[in-house]
C-alpha cells in the first residue's frame with residue numbers, strides 16, 4: 001500500500017510513500033505521519049491511500065503514524081485541494097494555514113492527557129485502569145483516548161483538587177461533568193413579525209439547499225435570528241460555524257451567545273496560544289461538547305464532525321480575505337464551498353452586502369431575505385454632515401473637532417450617554433516634516449513615510465514595523481520639526497484637553513495588542529467605566545452597546561479618498577456600519593460626519609442609509625468597466641530586491657499573458673505601496689471575462705508564472721485571485 005502525503009512546503013506536488021506492513025492497519029486519510037524528504041524529516045497529512053505505484057521507483061517508507069486516527073476530515077482535504085486550485089497556491093501552504101502548529105508538531109497534549117499523567121504522578125500507585133490508560137497514552141502518544149471524566153472518576157478527591165488548582169481541569173463534579181451541554185437559563189426572546197417572516201424564508205431557502213443572503217439594516221435583529229437557527233441545528237445534532245471578521249467581535253458575541261448556548265460554544269482565533277487552538281480544533285472534531293464555534297477567518301479549516309450551518313456575519317467585510325501569506329483565500333467564498341462539501345447550510349448576513357453578493361442574490365444564485373426595520377422600530381440614526389471646508393473658514397473648529405461635533409459630544413455626556421468616535425489613522429501625527437527644508441522621515445525599506453507615535457516618542461512604519469526615535473531637530477538643516485495630520489493618539493490628546501474629567505478609551509492596533517486587551521477595553525466601555533471610546537475600524541464592526549447615543553466620524557475623507565475601484569464600496573460600508581453603532585436600543589441615535597467632500601453622492605447615500613442608491617451607482621460603474629461581478633479579477637505580483645529583475649520580469653510576464661489574453665491585461669504597474677521591507681513590487685491586473693473559461697485562464701496564468709520564474713531566479717511571483 002502507498003500513500004500520498006501533503007507536506008507543509010510550497011512544493012507543487014504531494015510525494016508518495018510506501019506503507020510498511022506494521023503500519024497498514026493504522027494509516028488513514030487525514031492522519032499525521034512522519035516521513036523524510038531529502039535528508040530532512042517532516043510531519044505530513046495523508047492525502048490518499050492507493051496501490052498504484054510506478055515501476056522502477058524506490059519509494060521511501062513512512063516512518064510512523066503520529067495521530068490516533070485522522071486529524072483532518074475528508075471534507076477538509078477536499079476543501080484544501082479546492083483552495084489550492086482556486087486561489088492558485090500550493091496545498092502545503094493550505095496545510096500551514098489550516099492546522100494549529102501544536103497539533104502538526106505533535107506537541108499538543110490534551111487536558112485529558114495531562115490529567116492522566118498527573119493522576120499517575122500523584123497517586124502512589126496507579127490503579128490497574130489508570131495504568132492501562134497511561135501505558136496506552138505513552139505508547140501511542142495519542143491525544144483522544146479517554147474522556148477526562150472517565151479518568152477523573154477513578155481518581156481520588158485529593159488528586160482532583162490538585163488538578164483543579166493547577167488549572168488542568170475546571171470545577172469537576174462526578175455526578176455531572178461541567179462539560180456537558182448545559183441548558184441555558186435565559187428565556188427565549190420572542191421574534192417580531194419581521195424576524196419571524198425572515199426566519200421562515202431562510203428555512204425555506206435552506207430546504208432548497210440555497211445559500212442565503214440576509215440583508216438587514218443594522219440593529220434589525222439579525223443576530224437573534226442566527227441564534228434561533230443555531231439552536232435548530234444543535235437540536236438536529238449538528239454543529240455550527242459562526243464566522244465574524246474581527247477578533248474584537250468574538251468577545252462581545254461570546255458573552256451574548258454563551259447566555260443562550262452555555263458550554264456548547266467555543267471560540268477560535270489567532271490570539272489564542274497554540275495549545276488552546278489545538279484544544280478547540282480537537283473539540284470541534286470530536287463534536288461531543290463543541291456544538292458551535294465562533295471564530296475568525298481561519299476557523300473555516302476546523303474539521304467539524306457534523307457541520308450543519310455556517311453563518312458569515314458582516315459578509316462584506318474585507319478582513320475575510322487573507323492577504324499574506326498564501327493561501328490568499330476569502331473565508332466567505334471558501335465557506336460556500338465548505339457548505340457544498342459538507343451539506344451545511346450557509347447564511348451570510350450584512351447591512352451593506354458586497355456588490356457581488358447582492359448581485360448574486362438578486363440574480364437568483366443565492367436566496368435573498370431582507371429585514372428593513374430596526375428592532376423596536378427605532379428610526380435609523382440622524383446623520384449630520386459637517387462640511388470641514390466651510391467650518392474651518394468660519395473658524396468653527398478646535399483642532400480636528402468642529403464646534404458641532406464638540407457640542408454634541410458635550411450634550412451626550414451631560415445626558416449620561418456614551419460616545420463612539422471613529423478615526424481610521426493610528427499613531428499621533430500622520431505626517432512629519434521640516435518646514436524649512438522639506439525633509440520628511442521615510443522608511444528605509446518601504447516606499448512610505450513614517451508615522452509619529454508620541455507615547456514612546458518614536459517614528460514607525462506601518463508596513464514593515466520598523467521603529468526609530470523621533471529626532472529632536474531636523475536631521476538635515478537642524479530646524480524645528482512640524483508634525484501634521486492626526487492619528488488616534490492625537491485625537492485622544494485633544495479630547496483629554498477638551499473634556500478633562502471624562503474618561504476615554506482608545507481601541508486601535510497599538511492599544512489592543514495583548515490577548516485580553518480587546519476584552520478589557522470593550523468590557524470597560526460596556527460597564528460604563530468610560531464615556532468615550534475612540535478607535536479605528538475596530539470600533540465600527542458590529543459592536544452592540546445600548547448606551548451609545550452619538551457616533552462621531554472625525555474625518556470621513558480618509559476613507560473616501562482612497563484610489564481604488566472598491567473604495568466607494570468600502571467607504572459606504574464602513575461609514576454605514578460606524579453609524580449603526582448608536583441608538584440601538586433606547587432611542588434614535590445621532591451621527592456626526594466631518595468631511596470636506598460634503599457634495600459627493602456617497603455622503604448622501606450614508607445620510608439616507610440608502611443601500612439601493614449606492615448599489616445602483618456601483619453596479620452601473622462595474623458593468624461599464626467590466627469589473628466584478630461582470631468579470632473575474634486576478635492580481636499578479638512580482639517581488640524582489642533587485643529592481644531591474646523585478647521590472648523586466650514583470651514586463652515579460654505581462655507580454656506573455658497579453659498574447660493569450662489580449663485586452664485583459666493591465667500593467668505591470670506600481671501598487672499603492674511599491675516597496676515593502678526592501679522588496680520592490682510590481683503588479684499586473686488580469687481581468688477574466690465571462691466568455692472565457694476561468695480554470696483554463698488560471699492554468700495559463702500558472703504556466704506563464706512558471707515560465708517567468710524559470711528565466712529569473714531572484715524574484716517571487718504569485719497570483720491573488722478575487723483581490724479586494
Ligand code: ADP
Nearest residue numbers: 189190191192217218219220221222223224375
Ligand atoms: P443586528 O444583528 O441586526 O445588528 P441585533 O440582533 O443585535 O441586530 O439586535 C439589535 C438589538 O435588539 C439587540 O440589542 C437585541 O438584543 C435586540 N433584539 C433584537 N430582536 C429582539 C427580540 N425579538 N426580542 C428582544 N430583543 C431583541
Ligand code: ZN
Nearest residue numbers: 434437474477
Ligand atoms: Zn530641515
Ligand code: ZN
Nearest residue numbers: 443446461464
Ligand atoms: Zn517599512
